[in-house]
Structure formats: structure tokens, C-alpha cells
Amino acid sequence: MTNIAVFASGTGSNAVNLVRTFNSGNRIHVALCLTDKENAPVIEKMRELGVETLYFPRSVWKENPQEIIDTLHAHDIKVIALAGFLCFLSADIVNAYEGKILNIHPSLLPAYGGKGMHGANVHKAVIEAGEAKSGATVHVVTNEIDAGPIVVQREVAVLPDDTPESLEAKVHEVEYQIFPEAVIKTVAALTPPAVPKSVDDAWAEALGVPNNVPPVPEHNQANFTNTTGQANQTAAPINPMNPTNPINAMNPVSPAMGPLKAQATQEPMPPTYLVWSVVMTILCCTIPGIVAIIYSAQVSSKFYQGDFEGAHRASRNAEIWIIVSFVLGVITNTLWLPLSIAGMF
Numbered sequence: 560m561t562n563i564a565v566f567a568s569g570t571g572s573n574a575v576n577l578v579r580t581f582n583s584g585n586r587i588h589v590a591l592c593l594t595d596k597e598n599a600p601v602i603e604k605m606r607e608l609g610v611e612t613l614y615f616p617r618s619v620w621k622e623n624p625q626e627i628i629d630t631l632h633a634h635d636i637k638v639i640a641l642a643g644f645l646c647f648l649s650a651d652i653v654n655a656y657e658g659k660i661l662n663i664h665p666s667l668l669p670a671y672g673g674k675g676m677h678g679a680n681v682h683k684a685v686i687e688a689g690e691a692k693s694g695a696t697v698h699v700v701t702n703e704i705d706a707g708p709i710v711v712q713r714e715v716a717v718l719p720d721d722t723p724e725s726l727e728a729k730v731h732e733v734e735y736q737i738f739p740e741a742v743i744k745t746v747a748a749l750t751p752p753a754v755p756k757s758v759d760d761a762w763a764e765a766l767g768v769p770n771n772v773p774p775v776p777e778h779n780q781a782n783f784t785n786t787t788g789q790a791n792q793t794a795a796p797i798n799p800m801n802p803t804n805p806i807n808a809m810n811p812v813s814p815a816m817g818p819l820k821a822q823a824t825q826e827p828m829p830p831t832y833l834v835w836s837v838v839m840t841i842l843c844c845t846i847p848g849i850v851a852i853i854y855s856a857q858v859s860s861k862f863y864q865g866d867f868e869g870a871h872r873a874s875r876n877a878e879i880w881i882i883v884s885f886v887l888g889v890i891t892n893t894l895w896l897p898l899s900i901a902g903m904f
């Protein structure tokens with residue numbers, strides 16, 4: 560089990576989503592929520608979910624970061640997720656968790672990032688600029704605002720009738736997908752070796768990076784010194800499609816992959832073909848259709864478990880069984896029709 564902490568200053572819908580995604584599984588656990596806002600709505604939400612939540616005034620964050628670091632160590636925190644965290648994060652904290660602090664930003668970074676670009680400001684600027692697309696980005700925290708290595712990024716379409724509020728709702732939906740994915744990748748890259756080397760190759764392939772990169776020594780990794788978390792205070796619904804326990808079977812990975820490898824990808828989920836599977840089950844041949852549905856359902860669960868190769872395999876199998884169902888359906892109907900017409904006479 561890997562403990563992570565969430566830092567949040569506002570509504571906390573991303574924090575809630577991380578808890579709901581991970582805390583019913585046995586791989587990653589949101590063990591702690593820290594906030595710099597005494598009355599932040601996230602506090603009550605975390606308490607309802609049974610997550611220990613502590614408030615530290617800004618003076619502590621600024622002048623006594625060691626108190627924060629000690630608290631994190633006392634809870635055995637390995638990775639930190641900034642989910643709408645508005646407070647300045649001291650270099651001491653960033654150094655203590657170098658490469659292991661993720662921030663979520665509501666745009667396609669590097670676009671619409673940096674000073675002043677947070678919450679509604681971002682969505683307003685995107686719409687005013689007439690952009691056709693926006694999105695969300697999870698990146699590693701660095702000394703430059705919103706400029707660290709991108710871990711996962713996903714687009715949403717901006718439609719002509721979108722308002723900053725409707726765009727924000729759409730961006731929140733993709734945030735609920737990509738933040739857990741980014742945490743899984745970061746935790747997977749920290750996990751000690753427990754598998755044969757060939758799994759490294761599989762992960763390298765899944766992550767879309769060459770597997771001949773030597774391990775990055777701790778002291779040589781990117782020199783992360785500072786960050787600013789971005790937040791907005793607008794309530795957003797929790798994604799009802801959110802898997803509650805996607806991480807139980809997460810693959811371990813050698814540290815030779817290193818955090819930098821995990822950051823170097825934006826693995827898209829392969830198609831599930833679920834609609835086609837259901838259509839084929841109803842209209843064509845039932846049994847292969849059901850097999851296709853089973854494979855379709857495996858695509859997203861494997862993907863969220865970090866088993867990218869398994870997700871691609873399930874997607875291909877679903878496609879094959881859809882074709883089988885279609886072909887058998889055509890053959891059966893072709894035979895059945897003349898026979899039933901003949902039976903009428």
C-alpha cells in the first residue's frame with residue numbers, strides 16, 4: 560500500500576475523486592489531506608470520507624515547512640497531489656518530495672498556464688480567444704509555475720455555445736480521469752522491483768518510451784524547487800462513471816523506469832467497442848456478442864489498473880468477437896430466412 564496526501568484549498572471535488580478512486584483498493588491510499596484554508600469545503604468532505612484532514616495556517620506553510628514535512632513523514636506519504644491548492648509551496652517541501660508532487664491544471668499546458676491563470680480565469684481566456692479545444696493537464700511541480708514535466712494531458716472540445724461555466728464542468732470531467740491516472744503512473748514508477756526485467760520492457764512499450772534510459776540518480780533528477788497550485792472554488796459533480804477501485808491489480812514496475820519515464824507519456828485509452836458489442840449481441844449472434852461485451856468491459860478496468868497492454872489486448876479481442884458475432888449473425892439469418900419461408904408452404 561502506498562500512502563499519498565492531497566493538498567487542497569477549495570471545493571475539493573478532485574480530492575474527493577482521488578479518495579473514491581483509491582481508498583477502497585489495496586494499492587494506493589489517500590491517507591492525509593492538508594489545507595491552508597480553515598473553512599475550505601474540502602475539509603468536511605474529507606472528514607465524511609474518513610480521511611484525516613489537517614489545517615495549517617499560511618504562516619506555517621511559509622515559515623515552518625519542516626512541520627509540514629514531519630507530518631507527511633509521520634503518515635508515510637510517498638506522493639502528493641495538489642488538487643486546487645492555492646498556497647505557496649515552500650522549496651523545502653518540494654525538495655523533500657522532489658519529482659513526487661503532482662499538480663492538476665485546467666488547461667492544455669503550456670497554453671493558459673502561469674501567473675494569474677487559474678480557475679475561471681483560464682476558461683474565460685480560452686473562450687475569449689475562440690479556441691476550438693481546451694483540456695486538463697497533470698504535471699510534476701517545478702520551480703516554474705505550471706511548467707513541470709507533463710504526466711497526463713487530455714483535451715475537451717470547446718463548442719460555440721460554451722460558457723466559462725460549461726467549459727469548466729467539461730474540464731472537471733477529464734480531470735477526474737487523468738488525475739488518478741497520473742497518480743498511478745507516479746506510484747508505479749516508485750514501486751520497488753518485484754518482477755522480472757521483461758516487465759520493464761512491457762511498461763516501456765505501454766508508456767511509449769524507449770527502455771534503454773539508465774536510472775536517474777536522485778541527486779541528478781530535475782531540480783524542482785517551487786510551485787503554485789491553482790484552484791477554483793466552483794462546485795462540480797463527482798463523475799458517476801468514476802471507477803471505485805481501479806488499482807487493486809496495478810502492475811509493479813522497476814525503479815529503473817524512474818519517475819521521468821512515467822512523466823513522458825500521455826497514454827490514451829484504447830476503444831472499448833462496448834456499444835458495438837451490445838448491438839451485435841442484440842442484432843446478431845448472442846454468445847460471441849456476450850464475449851465481446853466481456854472484453855469491452857475489461858478495457859477501461861485494465862487501463863485504470865495501469866495494465867495498458869492488457870487494455871489494448873482486451874480492445875482487440877472485443878473487436879474480433881464483434882466481427883465473429885456479425886459474421887455468424889449474417890450466416891444464421893441467411894440460412895434461417897429461406898428455411899422459414901419454405902416452412903410457410
Ligand code: GRF
Binds near residue numbers: 572643663664665734
Ligand atoms: C481544478 O480545476 C484544478 O484544475 C485546479 O483547481 C481546480 C480544483 O477544483 N488546479 P476542485 O476543488 O478539485 O473542484
